[in-house]
Amino acid sequence: MRVFESDAIRNICIVGHGAAGKTSLTSAMLFDSGAINRLARVEDGNTITDWEDEEIERKVSISCSLAHCEWNKRKINILDTPGYRPFLAETQLAVRAADAAVVVVDAVAGVEVQTEKVWEFCNEYSLPRLIVINKLDRDNASSERSLVSLEESFGRGAVPLQIPLGIEKDFTGVINIINSRAYRYARDGSGRFQEEEVPAEYQDELAKIREKLIEMVAESNDALMEKFFAEGTLEQNDLIEGLKAGVLQHNIFPVFYSSSMFNIGIAQVLDGVTDLFPSPATVGKVTGTDPKTNQPVERAISSKEPYAAYVFKTIADPFAGRISLIKLYSGTMRSDSAYNNQTKGKSEKFGPLQIPQGKTMIPIGEAHAGDFFAVTKLKETTTGDTLCDPAHPIVFSSVTIPEPSITFAIEPKSRGDEDKISNALARILEEDAAIKYTRDPQTKQLLLSGSDQLHVEVTVSKLRKRYGVEVVLKTPKIPYRETIRGKADVQGRHKKQTGGHGQFGDCWIKMEPLPRGGRFEFVDEIFGGSIPRNFVPAVEKGIVESAARGYLAGYPVVDFRVTVYDGSYHPVDSSEMAFKIAGSLAFKKAMEEANPVLLEPIMNVEIYAPQEYAGALTGDLTSRRGRLQGMDVKRDIQIIKAQVPMAEMVTYSPVLTSVTGGRGSYHMEFSHYDEVPAHISQKIIDEANKEKKQEEE
Ligand SMILES: Nc1nc2c(ncn2[C@@H]2O[C@H](COP(=O)(O)OP(=O)(O)O)[C@@H](O)[C@H]2O)c(=O)[nH]1
Ligand SMILES: [Mg+2]
Numbered sequence: 186m187r188v189f190e191s192d193a194i195r196n197i198c199i200v201g202h203g204a205a206g207k208t209s210l211t212s213a214m215l216f217d218s219g220a221i222n223r224l225a226r227v228e229d230g231n232t233i234t235d236w237e238d239e240e241i242e243r244k245v246s247i248s249c250s251l252a253h254c255e256w257n258k259r260k261i262n263i264l265d266t267p268g269y270r271p272f273l274a275e276t277q278l279a280v281r282a283a284d285a286a287v288v289v290v291d292a293v294a295g296v297e298v299q300t301e302k303v304w305e306f307c308n309e310y311s312l313p314r315l316i317v318i319n320k321l322d323r324d325n326a327s328s329e330r331s332l333v334s335l336e337e338s339f340g341r342g343a344v345p346l347q348i349p350l351g352i353e354k355d356f357t358g359v360i361n362i363i364n365s366r367a368y369r370y371a372r373d374g375s376g377r378f379q380e381e382e383v384p385a386e387y388q389d390e391l392a393k394i395r396e397k398l399i400e401m402v403a404e405s406n407d408a409l410m411e412k413f414f415a416e417g418t419l420e421q422n423d424l425i426e427g428l429k430a431g432v433l434q435h436n437i438f439p440v441f442y443s444s445s446m447f448n449i450g451i452a453q454v455l456d457g458v459t460d461l462f463p464s465p466a467t468v469g470k471v472t473g474t475d476p477k478t479n480q481p482v483e484r485a486i487s488s489k490e491p492y493a494a495y496v497f498k499t500i501a502d503p504f505a506g507r508i509s510l511i512k513l514y515s516g517t518m519r520s521d522s523a524y525n526n527q528t529k530g531k532s533e534k535f536g537p538l539q540i541p542q543g544k545t546m547i548p549i550g551e552a553h554a555g556d557f558f559a560v561t562k563l564k565e566t567t568t569g570d571t572l573c574d575p576a577h578p579i580v581f582s583s584v585t586i587p588e589p590s591i592t593f594a595i596e597p598k599s600r601g602d603e604d605k606i607s608n609a610l611a612r613i614l615e616e617d618a619a620i621k622y623t624r625d626p627q628t629k630q631l632l633l634s635g636s637d638q639l640h641v642e643v644t645v646s647k648l649r650k651r652y653g654v655e656v657v658l659k660t661p662k663i664p665y666r667e668t669i670r671g672k673a674d675v676q677g678r679h680k681k682q683t684g685g686h687g688q689f690g691d692c693w694i695k696m697e698p699l700p701r702g703g704r705f706e707f708v709d710e711i712f713g714g715s716i717p718r719n720f721v722p723a724v725e726k727g728i729v730e731s732a733a734r735g736y737l738a739g740y741p742v743v744d745f746r747v748t749v750y751d752g753s754y755h756p757v758d759s760s761e762m763a764f765k766i767a768g769s770l771a772f773k774k775a776m777e778e779a780n781p782v783l784l785e786p787i788m789n790v791e792i793y794a795p796q797e798y799a800g801a802l803t804g805d806l807t808s809r810r811g812r813l814q815g816m817d818v819k820r821d822i823q824i825i826k827a828q829v830p831m832a833e834m835v836t837y838s839p840v841l842t843s844v845t846g847g848r849g850s851y852h853m854e855f856s857h858y859d860e861v862p863a864h865i866s867q868k869i870i871d872e873a874n875k876e877k878k879q880e881e882e
Pocket of ligand 2: 246265
């Protein structure tokens with residue numbers, strides 16, 4: 186593999202809604218450029234970029250995947266990304282690393298939910314974009330409808346550079362409106378095409394669309410605007426340069442047409458990538474933070490600068506180990522050298538540098554500024570880290586991964602696999618920062634959280650296939666608690682006469698509620714030795730242990746104070762054990778009197794969805810015993826804030842998806858404990874006692 190200089194590289198990500206054809210487009214690009222020797226298909230499970238078991242099996246991209254090809258003497262690094270919501274964290278990683286984006290749109294569906302989402306990601310990183318309307322071969326494909334939806338969502342900057350030649354089963358190529366030539370393709374998937382005159386019946390449309398492009402280019406550039414007013418048009422050269430500038434400043438998003446399936450129009454998309462997108466050298470510089478001063482610093486993207494690189498993704502490969510995907514911003518990096526991980530403050534020994542073609546690794550001796558490469562088996566380095574010359578430190582910003590929104594309990598199928606689960610999940614976490622793994626201290630359950638059910642299921646499947654651990658997913662238990670509303674004043678007396686040595690313990694206690702969060706207090710008010718000093722802690726122990734086992738439904742009792750103020754003892758028969766039992770007897774009696782109730786965790790929930798769903802969503806929240814806390818609007822997105830019992834949120838994710846057609850998302854965190862309403866509380870108590878009985882049987 187040749188090593189490319191910064192001005193001969195293009196770093197692109199392929200983004201769009203799921204099933205728009207991103208992986209197929211990537212495959213066709215690799216084939217047409219000669220990087221692979223057959224047109225691999227998602228259906229056949231042999232594409233370069235959907236190479237993980239999970240992806241092949243589900244026929245869906247789950248991770249972002251790196252490939253590369255050579256076109257017009259340029260090296261194009263291609264990051265194929267997922268387009269379905271559960272896996273968009275991966276797409277964020279790719280957008281963060283790329284210098285430009287190819288946005289793929291389905292010609293039947295037009296702009297879809299996640300098209301808008303990935304567009305926002307591109308806005309966040311100010312990426313130049315071109316748009317590919319794909320699947321023009323399909324029944325009901327429409328270039329006009331697709332263009333209308335693009336303009337509605339992304340404005341007038343989405344302008345066609347092409348006219349499709351035919352549509353649906355007659356889609357055979359594209360007309361380039363800049364050079365006014367037609368490109369007619371064989372429909373055999375070979376990608377071969379002929380350049381022709383534009384057919385007569387397209388001439389009017391060509392003139393009209395060309396005019397529109399010229400206007401848009403003139404509009405995006407003051408100097409060209411003057412020329413346009415003076416001459417009524419733009420010269421060819423001005424048009425091309427103006428278009429490039431418009432793309433670079435993301436005022437113009439040129440639209441191309443393709444069929445990835447029939448391999449039509451791909452060569453023109455590749456031309457668009459090399460001709461319109463900036464090389465890292467054109468991007469010119471990158472901004473980071475100086476770790477010493479915490480001030481922003483700039484670094485020129487040049488091989489002559491000190492080295493600085495960003496780790497944009499990690500793959501946890503069960504065989505190769507940890508694979509780090511790296512974007513080199515400045516300097517040169519070489520195989521078998523030591524480099525400073527600035528983020529971790531550690532030195533890392535690099536083995537061979539490699540460039541991935543999907544899962545295949547091609548060794549290279551060195552990489553130059555602007556290029557992507559991979560290294561395996563780094564010890565300390567994780568996604569988001571910066572590697573740089575310690576004499577010229579800089580730290581690049583990493584991607585903030587959204588908090589998970591759905592939680593399941595996982596149980597190993599075979600006992601004793603807990604450790605295996607923890608180890609395997611720690612590895613999976615390295616490559617997927619969007620999952621979370623904890624143990625609930627109260628319920629003792631292992632909890633696995635992800636962006637939605639599919640995400641968690643994929644993780645479980647990775648556990649099985651890669652690490653051989655089988656787990657079952659369960660709805661997590663709600664960590665209910667118990668407390669009291671009233672007071673009690675009771676005696677706990679334990680007396681047993683069995684043959685010789687007896688047992689005797691006797692205490693009087695008062696019990697009263699503490700404010701929420703007050704946990705437990707024990708007050709010793711014994712005067713005059715009615716209970717000997719050394720037995721008082723035994724009373725407390727008896728109470729604490731009983732409280733942990735619960736009274737109503739087996740949940741820990743909290744937020745109460747016990748005062749022990751009297752009692753009696755026997756010089757021979759009293760013992761620690763006897764007073765512990767007396768304490769627990771007193772506790773039970775006190776609970777009977779003190780009006781015990783259940784507490785449940787209440788969550789702070791924030792829901793984000795287009796405004797039109799606000800009514801339906803607030804209605805649903807009310808039915809979940811939610812209390813609205815406020816409404817907010819950010820751009821077109823309605824933010825609903827509410828406090829909702831955790832028990833009611835367990836089933837929320839699928840409902841939100843169906844109410845909003847996949848356009849809503851939410852985030853929640855624990856707020857406080859509150860009393861469970863009486864009518865619900867009885868059900869929970871019955872359920873818990875039934876479970877307890879089953880366990881005992
Ligand atoms: N008819 C037709 N089907 C396509 C085209 N491109 C992709 N597909 C099919 O659409 C489905 C989704 O494609 P894929 O590349 O996995 O989409 P991605 O989710 O955007 O990566 C697969 O069944 C592809 O074979 C196309 O241009 N025309
Ligand atoms: Mg895909």
